[in-house]
Amino acid sequence: MIASPPRTVRIGSRKSQLALVQTHWVRDQLQHHYPDRHFDISTMSTQGDKILDVALAKIGDKGLFTKELEVGMLNGDIDFAVHSLKDLPTNLPGGLILGCVTERENPADALVVHESHNDKQLDTLPEGAVVGTSSLRRLAQLRYHYPHLVFKDIRGNLNTRLQKLDDGGYDAIILAVAGLERLGMGDRVHQIIPAEISLHAVGQGALGIECRSSDPDILALLTAIEHRPTALRCYAERAFLRELEGGCQVPIGVNTAFDGDTLTLTGLVASLDGKRLVKDTLSAPSAEAESLGVQLAQSLRNQGAQEILDEILAEIQRDG
Template sequence: MRTIVVGSRQSALALTQTGHVIDALTAISEEQGLDVHFEIKKIITKGDRILDVTLSKVGGKGLFVKEIEQALLDGEIDMAVHSMKDMPSELQEGLINGAIPPRVDPRDCLITRTGCSLEELPQGARLGTSSLRRASQLKLYRPDLQIESIRGNIDSRLRKLETEGFDAIMLAAAGLERMGWSDRITSFLPTEICLPAVGQGALGIECRADDIEMLQLLSLYNDDLTAVTVTAERTFLSELNGGCQVPIGAYAVRLQSSDGTEEQNIIQLTGMVATPDGSIMLKETMQGTDPVALGIAVAAQLKSQGADRILAEVRG
């Protein structure tokens, strides 16, 4: 029997996600007649330790994965379960995404104290979010709102909605769905109003690139559609070399035929780059069949419109 040690952040959401993955891989292993056992190793990341500073000021992408990736490289764990939106666009040498399972709802959502919608929030309402991407898009849509930073796990942010005088908070719908807390959602924000983070709603199952046995198991858990669309989004992010300091969003879908049944190979990717204050927002939608080429093309189009200048100015 092989014992597979799975690295996870110690938040309730991370452990719940990891549990779902282990359940799925256990079922696959039994179907394949594989003799494996899974154990969870909790790992504290830099992003978990620093909770009193906005994400954009703590550092770039990788805040919630670097220590876990080091444990993989050191052989302390055999695989890791990440929220894809937390993963840097370039993985450390020797590591690979072995599987991207089916994506859940990629949208952002609103939780309000009174049950009102985004449009119904009163003038000057206090809205909490830890994301520059969400804040910049909301500033464009509702410039009157008072948007403030709110950090912490999902459960602590939900508590802060009640205890710290916020009128509303914004979260990823996927996290609430995986926790079984979808009933807390007041409304979903259309992607036309708030473009999601790259990979939002998807998980990345990371392992060592030379662990052939692990890769073979994870290949049975990979969802081709999610992998293709997330690859387009992550390529876009990589081309922009984006991190948490710059508002960047992307969302890819595979288009359907006119009767809505037969899936085609055409991918549609929308990408966005904005200034932190929301005063400038560049957005482009393109279609293609190659996810990598599409991600490169959308990034190049936004660069031609001035995204490079925004990125350079924000990074100083």
């Protein structure tokens, strides 16, 4: 009896250029490890892709860039979805899990400037310079350090944001280093913003692959591209965020680093006006990554973070 060929693996992706670059990279990596398997890519538009005239914080759904893909997995239309891990909520729908975390690219934020400011850095931009960002995390931290700058919301895919900058609508914008580099636009990084100024988003720079928890074939395939050090760092960051019950609409920043087997996690909660900022750092063995995230969240709560978070959520609900 001739064995039937292994099933075709169906990969889900958003339609944006960056999402497709990331998804094709995952497919190519898996094809290299499994040359006899066939991989297809299916694209979908998510709510976050469709609503471009409203600030992310005011839409109010933590699954803005993932929900449609998750429905596809639960319906059996696709086998797994490739996400920028920072877009993947920390609480996933029943039946779905984070099956794999790939090796992290540079997780830092980048300053990208209009050509008229090529001689400037963040700390030398003139008073009143307009800086674009759609992230409350970036907004709050930069307001704290640079209260003389003016911050303006900016939406759209990466190319759209760069065009708005180049057309003169902004003096500078803040983007992720990893996204620019993945699209071959690393030359647009004018300044890598140091962690002391802007802690990055949870999971930033890493890809997260979400799949059905009941699919051992897919889970086994994904082990080939799992990067364990990155996964441990991101598990700590996601546990920190989950414990604080924050999403894209809350200014929460993190940074993680390994020293041998010791994992160090720095976390931050900031007020929207940038006037209050609670920050702390804890370390633990890598095997305790998730409990480290929980402990750090509790530490920040004890230092006033919960009061800030409650005020932010009340403000967003009032404005929304």
